[in-house]
Amino acid sequence: MNRLAGKRALITGGTTGIGLETARQFLREGARVMITGTSAKNLESAAKELGPEVAVLASDASNVAAQRELADAVRQKFGGLDVLFVNAGTVDMRPVDQIDEAAFDRSFGINLKGPFFLIQALLQLFANPTSIVLNASVNAHIGMPNTSVYAATKAGLLSLVKTLSGELIGRGIRVNAVSPGPIETPLYGKLGFSEAELKLVAASIQGQVPAKRFGNPAEIASAVVYLASDESAFTVGSDLMVDGGMGNL
Template sequence: MNRLQGKRALITGGTSGIGLETAKQFLAEGARVAVTGQNPDTLAKAQEELGKEVIVIKSDAGDIGAQKLLAEEVTRAFDKLDVVFLNAGVGLFNPIEAWDEAAFDKQIAINFKGPYFLIQSLLPGLANPASIVLNTSINAHIGMPNSSVYGASKAAMLSLARTLSGELVGRGIRVNAVSPGPISTPIYGKLNIPAEVAQKMAEGIQEQVPLKRFGNPVEIAKAVVFLASDESSFMLGSEVIIDGGMSTL
């Protein structure tokens, strides 16, 4: 299909997991794509997997100054953007007594503050019409232990989908959100905990999913394609939950 034919798209955190799979789906639908990441290895691997026509940019999602530079670089490359998928994020899970200010600030900076100021920086370069898709989480809805800061950061993004919808609709910009449940992505390998602990944690989460499995990145990417395309043109400030029933049963 060619649901995104000719559209110019930016995907943050597009070098692994959901972001990388979404980039592949966007390309298959005819879009021109730019992705961001930080790790030199995954940046290089993404360039190899996605092809030389894709713009791969090293950018820190939590650095406010970097957001303006990213917006300038993408605007130079594409002139205007039709689609933005704000996907970059980090998951830090601790009981409340284990949090310190530095860890708190890192979580909020990457998951909310950086994306907020990236949208601000991108505004002059967004086409009319344009679609912004925010990657939030079912943790914005459920009371998962040890996810207080992560859940708050994702709840902030979900709120942003609604408030910016009201604010930007006059510019032809639609803002919607996709909220995944547990998905098989590299995020679980970045928790800095022993492998056996991570495995036990994953098994415990899986038991809470009625479908008894983790989701696949492509199952989220397909939804993002829909929200990015004209097929969802009557959706504004909406949330698509894809969690195997975890938040509803």
């Protein structure tokens, strides 16, 4: 407890799944928290659950101007920032011949362009020290069919971890990633599959996990807490894989 006492934290995509659970754990560890999302229903639900001390903001993760607006909101709320968890993302699992330009641009906009420009917008607000954690994916490490664009966006995030670590460590800013394997979150329900198809997809994915199960959001959130805390002060440019062994195959 209190590993994040007094730290000011921003979690993008913090209204459901991994982001919401991370917000819960950050609060238990003593952090002051701001979260973002896009669904009015989820924003309202998260606000009720997390309480009035948590700032809950609607923000489009793919819009560059929105990243500057978010940085302004952080400045007004906290004055600065000690922890950034870039969790907002989208998954579009389709065969390569079914991805059009709009889908390609949407995935890269939310998963890679938005995070890059959010970090840029926050540069003057980051404290010394600051921990930035990017939510990548085991898909950046494996050749899973039908994930070509999604995996490429997450591989781009892992590249940013390396390059920004070298560029920003002199300012006391650590950049790391967590790469989840398949996690039990509402995300899979948003992929457009019927219930029967979703069960088949889930069974197929689970069969590729040596641990023989899906992970849960709390397991990812615990890894993020570690990377956000001073316990990981010597951890720079790393990718912590929490994937049940899936990326080792």
